[in-house]
Amino acid sequence: MNFKDQREKFRSKAISAKEAVKEAMQKIKNDNLNIFINDFETQALKQADYIDNNFEKFKNTPLSGVPIAHKDIFCTNGLKTTCGSKMLENFVPPYDSTVIKNCNEAGSIMVAKTNMDEFAMGSSNETSYFGAVSNPWNSDLVPGGSSGGAAACVAADITSISTGTDTGGSIRQPAALCGVTGLKPTYGLVSRWGMIAFCSSMDQAGPFSRDAFGCAALLDAMASYDEKDSTCSKRIEKNFESLLTENFGSLKIGVIKNIDSLGINTDVMQSYETSKSVLTGLGHKLKEVDFSELSSGICSYYVIAPAECSSNLSRFDGVKYGYRASNQKDISNLYMETRSEGFGDEVKKRILIGTHVLSAGFYDAYYLQAQKVRRMIKNKFESIFKDVDLIFMPTTLDQAFEKNRKDSDPNRMYKEDLLTIPANLAGLPAISFPNGFKNSLPVGGQFVGNYFSEDLLLATTHKIQEVTDWHKMTP
Amino acid sequence: MDKIELKNLLFLARINADEKEHPEIIKKLQNTFNLIDEMQDLDLSDLEPLNNPLELNNVSRKDENNNRNKKKEFLDNSPESDDDYFTVPKIIE
Numbered sequence: 177m178n179f180k181d182q183r184e185k186f187r188s189k190a191i192s193a194k195e196a197v198k199e200a201m202q203k204i205k206n207d208n209l210n211i212f213i214n215d216f217e218t219q220a221l222k223q224a225d226y227i228d229n230n231f232e233k234f235k236n237t238p239l240s241g242v243p244i245a246h247k248d249i250f251c252t253n254g255l256k257t258t259c260g261s262k263m264l265e266n267f268v269p270p271y272d273s274t275v276i277k278n279c280n281e282a283g284s285i286m287v288a289k290t291n292m293d294e295f296a297m298g299s300s301n302e303t304s305y306f307g308a309v310s311n312p313w314n315s316d317l318v319p320g321g322s323s324g325g326a327a328a329c330v331a332a333d334i335t336s337i338s339t340g341t342d343t344g345g346s347i348r349q350p351a352a353l354c355g356v357t358g359l360k361p362t363y364g365l366v367s368r369w370g371m372i373a374f375c376s377s378m379d380q381a382g383p384f385s386r387d388a389f390g391c392a393a394l395l396d397a398m399a400s401y402d403e404k405d406s407t408c409s410k411r412i413e414k415n416f417e418s419l420l421t422e423n424f425g426s427l428k429i430g431v432i433k434n435i436d437s438l439g440i441n442t443d444v445m446q447s448y449e450t451s452k453s454v455l456t457g458l459g460h461k462l463k464e465v466d467f468s469e470l471s472s473g474i475c476s477y478y479v480i481a482p483a484e485c486s487s488n489l490s491r492f493d494g495v496k497y498g499y500r501a502s503n504q505k506d507i508s509n510l511y512m513e514t515r516s517e518g519f520g521d522e523v524k525k526r527i528l529i530g531t532h533v534l535s536a537g538f539y540d541a542y543y544l545q546a547q548k549v550r551r552m553i554k555n556k557f558e559s560i561f562k563d564v565d566l567i568f569m570p571t572t573l574d575q576a577f578e579k580n581r582k583d584s585d586p587n588r589m590y591k592e593d594l595l596t597i598p599a600n601l602a603g604l605p606a607i608s609f610p611n612g613f614k615n616s617l618p619v620g621g622q623f624v625g626n627y628f629s630e631d632l633l634l635a636t637t638h639k640i641q642e643v644t645d646w647h648k649m650t651p
Numbered sequence: 652m653d654k655i656e657l658k659n660l661l662f663l664a665r666i667n668a669d670e671k672e673h674p675e676i677i678k679k680l681q682n683t684f685n686l687i688d689e690m691q692d693l694d695l696s697d698l699e700p701l702n703n704p705l706e707l708n709n710v711s712r713k714d715e716n717n718n719r720n721k722k723k724e725f726l727d728n729s730p731e732s733d734d735d736y737f738t739v740p741k742i743i744e
Contacts, residue, residue, distance in 0.1 A: 267728065497729055
């Protein structure tokens, strides 16, 4: 069921919140794709009772009576938050993250926490300590990552909305590979308070749903100014759901010159070309733009993200919370063994890269140079947005791929994020939506917009989804 | 990267790895640096580094008691605690 219908059923009293939760819980129990790390039936039923008993209060909130699954990166008061890691296997936060608090207040009911790559580091959901997630369209394939569980949850029709986070494409790439819609907001639109940090200058939470409508409603709930996050923006409040039907007129949409030279596979390119005709059919104008700097983004990202990760993850030392290695006789060994046993290989690799690029002697050549590349990418976007309203491109180079591919070529896995990373470096909003179907698998396309143009991204996607059916296809 | 550099790096990051695994770790790191090094050819001398995409403003709060003392919850989350303290192996002999 899509989000709009699910919410309407609650609002019209066709179904109670409790019945909706029971339906979702049944699907969670039948899940054989390893989508979830924990479910919270008792708490969910209690919360559903509360919402049913206060129908008047919740009947017009953005997410009234709708079950939701949250990525297991958001701290939940009194409920385990693992971040996909052995390090936090038994961590029970004493507070709710702002995203959780906002979604609760908006009338949603958390039924489960979704699986993810460990500390959000991965593009296939295979680095999770709790095992890989399978793609709902084909269980031999990956769902993408790092928010693979969240995307699979919506694709498998378990909940109609879920939350994710996107540091280098971790919402948009799994959205593309699972055939759902996912939005990475402008950096600072959604509070990061209580969201376990990976790369603080790029991490941003956002919504998943089958369509732009669900994403708009969930974003209305998630976004709020929060003084507890010093990077949270004091922007003008917008109601994204009501702006979905806003007429933004004929748009000038930028398409990147020679994008086919970046190694995008033929099927993805074909879907991209078809979508371009849909855009012109809707009255938009396409304009070729030069973005030859795009592919340098990946170099910058794989310096800056590991650098910030090595700093952020230094807090995991086995003393105040999280995993502790047993029988250590001195403090130095306690740190070393705790971190060696508690982190998985991909996380350790990124900590080592980050430590290296920040160390004396390498700082200028790597970290400073990467920050200059970041400036170059941001400048380029700013110059392009003087001329066009949105940029349109494929979300990924490939469709969903086989599990275990990372072992054969890790750099190919990193390059999966080639088209998503630039928006994170610049802090821009971007939305991925299903824009084709090849080899019995979905394909994703994405719009990147100027700062705080989520209304335009959502409304443009909504218009496409009014005349196409790719977002309605189910596994 | 050689074995001595890797040992130093592992120590800085407080991560242990069996010496038998060192050649494989070096290979994996080198592989990533090969990808990253593609940016070294760019002449960006006229650009300022960018460390955050948006302009940051100072956020201050009123200096008042917000009753957020959660000492017990925080201590309960620690692998080992004693009374009001986190417990660690002896540091000073």
